[in-house]
Amino acid sequence: MGGTGSVAYKAKKEGKKVTYNDKLKFNFFTGFALIENDSVILNESDVSFLLEKHDTLRYPTFVQDTFNETYFTDEENAWIDMVISNINLLGNKYKKAIAMHCLFQACIIKRPYNLFHRKNLYLRLNDVKRSFGNKVTWDKPFNEHFSKFVKEVNNCIFSNGEKCNALNYDVFDIPGSYDLVYIDTPYLPEKGEIIDYRDAYHFLEGLAGYECWPGMVDAERKHKPLIREYCVWNDVKKINIAFDKLFDKFKDSIIVVSYRSDGIPSEEQLVQLLKKYKKNVREVKATDFKYVLSKKESKELLFIAY
Numbered sequence: 001m002g003g004t005g006s007v008a009y010k011a012k013k014e015g016k017k018v019t020y021n022d023k024l025k026f027n028f029f030t031g032f033a034l035i036e037n038d039s040v041i042l043n044e045s046d047v048s049f050l051l052e053k054h055d056t057l058r059y060p061t062f063v064q065d066t067f068n069e070t071y072f073t074d075e076e077n078a079w080i081d082m083v084i085s086n087i088n089l090l091g092n093k094y095k096k097a098i099a100m101h102c103l104f105q106a107c108i109i110k111r112p113y114n115l116f117h118r119k120n121l122y123l124r125l126n127d128v129k130r131s132f133g134n135k136v137t138w139d140k141p142f143n144e145h146f147s148k149f150v151k152e153v154n155n156c157i158f159s160n161g162e163k164c165n166a167l168n169y170d171v172f173d174i175p176g177s178y179d180l181v182y183i184d185t186p187y188l189p190e191k192g193e194i195i196d197y198r199d200a201y202h203f204l205e206g207l208a209g210y211e212c213w214p215g216m217v218d219a220e221r222k223h224k225p226l227i228r229e230y231c232v233w234n235d236v237k238k239i240n241i242a243f244d245k246l247f248d249k250f251k252d253s254i255i256v257v258s259y260r261s262d263g264i265p266s267e268e269q270l271v272q273l274l275k276k277y278k279k280n281v282r283e284v285k286a287t288d289f290k291y292v293l294s295k296k297e298s299k300e301l302l303f304i305a306y
């Protein structure tokens, strides 16, 4: 459940032999580019190749046809169709992963709320006085964002002397055994809106499997997300059982769990579940931490079980 890879990257920096995993393919590409990859970068000629329209190629128009007036302008949609097609022509798997990561970051930074949960391009284009967001960033051309992210990522690629890996499994299917397992499941709030990662970032997950994307779209819904898949981490009735099963799977490792104080399961329930498998459970509360867009008083929790 490595997400953006920030925790895995920190562990890599600390010299650990890290295995990153996430079920979503777009996240996996980030893990592959930044955690497993320890030497490959995108050079200037790679970037020129990616950002140029090649006369010899016929580019698909899937994003242009499907997401008209949804997230990006027509011109931007055409740019996305072109760049993703060029990325898929790269021969080196790590170069491809870096380029994917940069494309995803560019898409995210140009979106109000950084999400793909509504057909709301108008929020960006309307000529109104705004109290949120950054219109300059939203309107900056894709080329500029992409090139900036390439520079940034190239500077982050390093070897720590260990062979690190990136995997793309459902958490219950991860192979191997580990000294320490860091678990950061999607958070299920006691009250309020449940965020399904696959749903919120469906556009990036679609790009990550561009050729299969047409068959995965829910055409009935206005913002054209992927057809929904069941996720146990969003199921109020099953989430306690899922945590139990996960702690059982990793009972031979030190288990570190990140969660929030106003979630399901509760703080006490999580401690009880961990105590089924581990003698010692330490809890750390981050009291002065707040999510940028969150109005709620929710505390970040970290459980260390050994």
Ligand SMILES: C[S@@+](CC[C@H](N)C(=O)[O-])C[C@H]1O[C@@H](n2cnc3c(N)ncnc32)[C@H](O)[C@@H]1O
Residues within 6 Å of the ligand: 001, 002, 003, 004, 005, 006, 007, 021, 022, 023, 024, 027, 169, 170, 171, 172, 184, 185, 186, 187, 197, 198, 231, 233
């Ligand atoms: C709270 S986020 C993790 C954030 C991460 N620690 C970071 O620093 O970005 C939860 C992650 O779990 C992933 N995920 C959801 N269901 C999963 C599953 N069944 N197996 C593996 N990963 C899953 C999501 O794709 C998401 O990236």
